[in-house]
Amino acid sequence: MAPDINPLVLLLASILTSNILLANFLGLCSFISISKDMDSANGLGMSVTAVLTITTAINWVVYRYILIPFDLLYLRFIVFIIIIAATVQVLEMVIDRFSPALYMALGIFLPLITVNCAILGVALFMEIRGYSFLQSIVFAFGSGLGWWLAIVSLAAIQKKVLKAPVPEGLKGAGITLITIGFMAMAFIGFSGMLIVQ
Amino acid sequence: MNKYKDILKDNLWDDNPVFVQILGICSTLAVTNNLTNTLIMSISVVFVAGLTNFSVASIKHFIPGKVRMIIQTLIISFFVIIVDLLLRAFLPDISKSLGPYVGLIITNCIIMGRAEAFARSNKPLISLWDGFTTGIGYMWVLMAIAFIRELFGFGSLFGIQIMPEGFKTWTIMIMAPSAFFILGGVIWIINNIKLSKESSK
Numbered sequence: 001m002a003p004d005i006n007p008l009v010l011l012l013a014s015i016l017t018s019n020i021l022l023a024n025f026l027g028l029c030s031f032i033s034i035s036k037d038m039d040s041a042n043g044l045g046m047s048v049t050a051v052l053t054i055t056t057a058i059n060w061v062v063y064r065y066i067l068i069p070f071d072l073l074y075l076r077f078i079v080f081i082i083i084i085a086a087t088v089q090v091l092e093m094v095i096d097r098f099s100p101a102l103y104m105a106l107g108i109f110l111p112l113i114t115v116n117c118a119i120l121g122v123a124l125f126m127e128i129r130g131y132s133f134l135q136s137i138v139f140a141f142g143s144g145l146g147w148w149l150a151i152v153s154l155a156a157i158q159k160k161v162l163k164a165p166v167p168e169g170l171k172g173a174g175i176t177l178i179t180i181g182f183m184a185m186a187f188i189g190f191s192g193m194l195i196v197q
Numbered sequence: 198m199n200k201y202k203d204i205l206k207d208n209l210w211d212d213n214p215v216f217v218q219i220l221g222i223c224s225t226l227a228v229t230n231n232l233t234n235t236l237i238m239s240i241s242v243v244f245v246a247g248l249t250n251f252s253v254a255s256i257k258h259f260i261p262g263k264v265r266m267i268i269q270t271l272i273i274s275f276f277v278i279i280v281d282l283l284l285r286a287f288l289p290d291i292s293k294s295l296g297p298y299v300g301l302i303i304t305n306c307i308i309m310g311r312a313e314a315f316a317r318s319n320k321p322l323i324s325l326w327d328g329f330t331t332g333i334g335y336m337w338v339l340m341a342i343a344f345i346r347e348l349f350g351f352g353s354l355f356g357i358q359i360m361p362e363g364f365k366t367w368t369i370m371i372m373a374p375s376a377f378f379i380l381g382g383v384i385w386i387i388n389n390i391k392l393s394k395e396s397s398k
Contacts, residue, residue, distance in 0.1 A: 023373050024227060024373075025224070025226045025227040025373065025376070026223050026224075026227075026301070027223065028222055028223040028226070029219075029220060029221065029222070029223060029306045032219055033219075074278060074281075074282065075278075076300075077274050077277055077278055077281070077300050077303055078271065078274040078275070078278065080300075081270055081303055081304075082267075082271075085267060085270065116304065117223045117224060117301050117304035117305070119304075120300065120301060120303060120304050121297060121301055121304075124296075124297030124300050124301065125297055127297075128296055128297055167385070168388075168389075169386075169388035169389035169391075169392055170381075170384075170385045170388070173216075173219045173381075173384055174381045174382075174384040174385045174388065175381070176381075177377045177378075177380050177381035178377065178378055178381035178382075180377045181375070181376075181377030181378040181381060182374070184373045184374040184377060185374040188373075
């Protein structure tokens with residue numbers, strides 16, 4: 001049964017205290033490779049938020065009304081990933097048709113999102129924690145915003161780090177990971193506000 | 198035989214998936230505060246990576262280029278489902294504590310990466326070897342991180358108390374930031390080793 005959590009609390013928690021990236025390590029690959037410039041970070045953050053919200057809604061409905069009644073739970077990984085891939089594909093076509101400018105801006109990032117583990121991760125978390133439809137959507141939207149916030153902050157920090165005198169061996173991924181570590185520590189500071197598991 | 202040796206060396210050190218390519222760390226980094234979980238997770242990755250590579254290499258002539266990504270994803274999901282069912286059946290406690298992370302092996306970019314970069318242009322047997330060794334290259338780095346985190350965070354290794362009675366555990370080691378710090382540190386140390394090797398040449 002759905003846990004009794006106020007959607008507003010869930011929204012705040014998924015943005016700050018249990019940030020999908022900094023607390024659950026999801027969506028790191030694209031995070032590390034894209035976070036060097038602000039525009040791309042923004043575009044990717046926006047796409048992730050949109051795709052997360054849409055796919056989680058579809059996944060919830062399919063999970064609740066197809067997988068559970070037909071006893072097909074063991075297929076859930078395949079079903080979730082196909083829905084995610086299909087949604088991204090459709091979204092790409094729709095955006096291309098209605099807003100070519102946005103398509104040009106997002107173009108390369110959209111396909112990347114299919115393999116972003118944050119998307120599948122949110123679907124699996126919602127299943128394990130038994131969230132209701134509203135809770136799932138709020139959780140997905142909040143996680144997307146949290147990821148967006150994290151990647152934009154990292155892009156801003158990276159701008160300074162690139163000019164800093166970093167030891168030779170630590171340049172690149174090393175310093176990026178340590179920066180993310182400090183961000184994660186800062187976000188832990190929020191955890192006094194509310195805790196949601 | 199030499200080719201197999203080269204692949205092993207590449208995947209364990211020269212072209213290691215974790216500290217050189219920085220790929221696929223998400224789902225595994227999350228469980229590195231505990232050696233047992235890390236071991237099970239990385240064995241699963243070894244299994245999935247090896248067999249995915251083997252399958253992709255075996256059927257590559259029948260896969261049309263346009264839909265190959267989705268077919269590769271399906272192959273990966275297939276093996277991950279097997280792992281998930283095996284864990285549920287034989288190690289239910291660990292399966293529970295790993296939570297969603299087993300399923301997330303599907304989106305582990307290293308597996309798709311090896312399928313794309315190696316299995317599509319090589320024979321099945323050597324692809325199997327490449328998948329396995331990539332997984333092992335991945336495993337040893339994450340085990341090293343888990344070793345440090347569990348030792349200082351809980352004072353134990355594989356759940357067995359190691360540190361003396363009065364040892365005060367370091368809470369930060371259990372929490373998320375330490376995983377980033379230690380991985381960053383590991384990359385730093387390894388880069389330094391590589392740099393000093395190059396300069397001494």
